[in-house]
Amino acid sequence: MNKGQSMHAIAAILHEPNTDFSIEPIELDAPTSGQVMVKISAVGVCHTDLIFATGKMGTPFPVILGHEGAGRIASVGPDVEGLSVGDKVLLTFENCGDCPNCASHDPAYCHNYRPLNFSCLDAQGCTPAHSEGGTDIAARFFGQSSFASHANVNARNVIKLPADADEALLSPLGCGVQTGAGAVMRSLRAKAGSSITVIGGGAVGLSAVMAAKIVGCSPIILVEPNKVRRDLAKELGATHAIDPMASDAAEDIHKISPGGVQYVLDTSGNLGAIESGVKMMAPKAMFGFIGIPTDRLSPLPVSIGPMIGAGYTFKGIMAGDSDPQTFLPELVYLVTSGKMPLEKLVTYYPFDQINDAIKDSHSGGCIKAVLRFDTK
Ligand SMILES: [Zn+2]
Ligand SMILES: [Zn+2]
Incomplete structure (x- = not known):
């Protein structure tokens, strides 16, 4: 491909909110200064894709979502160093640098995070993707839009993988796993021997459980209504898994970890789960927030006096406070x-079964769906 050609x-x-994805040919512009074009091998489906598919986040349509891409570099734009055609890479969120x-x-707290990752367009309001008829398709979601065979990505949002890496398995590291594991290892900096409760056993929560085990936390308690996920959490290192529908989770926690x-x-x-989570905190405990409530402007369910008296810390967490590089x-x-x-978290789907993967992600039929281009 010559420079400048599409x-x-x-x-x-996704042409309209809450509709099926339609697999179609597109024209993708050549990578511009500082970018590489990646031939996508696999891409994870993240809860954030599902939220943006509703159109409630101001997403422009038509749009290409997808932000857990992995693949090989297909071409290198101008002014890129250290990356070559054929390199295996993992894609992650955009930042301004x-x-x-x-x-x-x-x-993860880039001052320009929202426009760079969520506008789905570049700073000039442009997109590199177009239909064969010439219609613009928004394609800068998380700086990648990797529900596609190819994506243009800034070199700083690409992590080179070892040549023998299984990039399909590793693709969820770029968002969901990085968020859950980073929350424990970087945001909370949980120490060996410390007690931790993780609320919610999706891909992010179970990544947090795996990280808590690696760090050496104990007890590690998952609160999750789905039995399959509770059982998996125990396999992954949780010492306890509580069903919040069966009993009062906060009371259960105090029995397991007095105080x-x-x-x-x-x-x-979930606001009820968050309120219950506050009751689980020991003096000087830290509470990390990853899940965004349906009403994202909901206030914290915390009284200021008791919070001061207990020395609590409340921390919002983006991307696990990661420095992806x-x-x-x-x-x-x-x-x-x-x-x-x-x-143990991943279910693979051929790329053309994306609508099944999305449906299963919504229903809880899978924990982490990964779309692959190399299987049928
Ligand atoms: Zn995500
Ligand atoms: Zn920045």
Whole structure:
């Protein structure tokens, strides 16, 4: 492909909110300065894809979603160093690289995070993807839009993988796993021997459980109504798994860990579960928020006096406070060395079965759906 030319690709396009994805040919512009084009091998389905598919986040349509892509570099744009055609790579969220938080290796709190990751367009309001008829298709979701055979990505949002890496298995590291594991290892900095409760046993919550085991937390308690997920959590290292529909979860926690737990991590966004989670906190405990409630403007269910008296810390968590260039290689090592058995969370689907994968993700029929281009 010559510089400046567009190329043929295919993508799962969402034309309207809450409709099926339609797999169609597209034209993708050549990568611009600082970008590489990645031929996507596999892409995870994340809860955030489902939220943006509702149209409630101001998503422009038609749009290409997908933000847990992995693949091989197909072409390298101008001004890119250290990446070559054929390199296996993992894609992650976009950041500006210039603001104070990016400069201090804290890109999850990039001052420009929202427009870069959520507008689905570049700073000029442009998109690199077009239909064969010439209609623009928004394709900068999380700086990648990887529900497609190819995606243009900034080089700083690409992590090079070892040549023998299983990029399909590793694809969820770029968002869901990075968020759950990073929350425990980086945001809360949970210590060995400390007690932790994780609320919600989806891919993010179970990644947090795996990380808590690696860190050496004990007890590790999952609160989750789905029995399959509770059982899996125990296999992954949870010492206890509580059904909040069967009993009062906060009371159960105090029986397991008298006085409460040192860390509570909510991945559910359920206000009742969050309120119960606050009652689980021991003096000086930290509460980490990952799950966003349906009403994202909901206030904290906390009284200020008791909070001061107990020395509580409440922390919002984006992307597990990750610096992907250093943290993702750590996670790659943990998965490939068998310390983080990510394969137990993953169900693979051929890319053209994306609507089944989305349906199963909604219904809880799978924990982490990964779409693959290389299977039928
Ligand atoms: Zn995500
Ligand atoms: Zn920034």
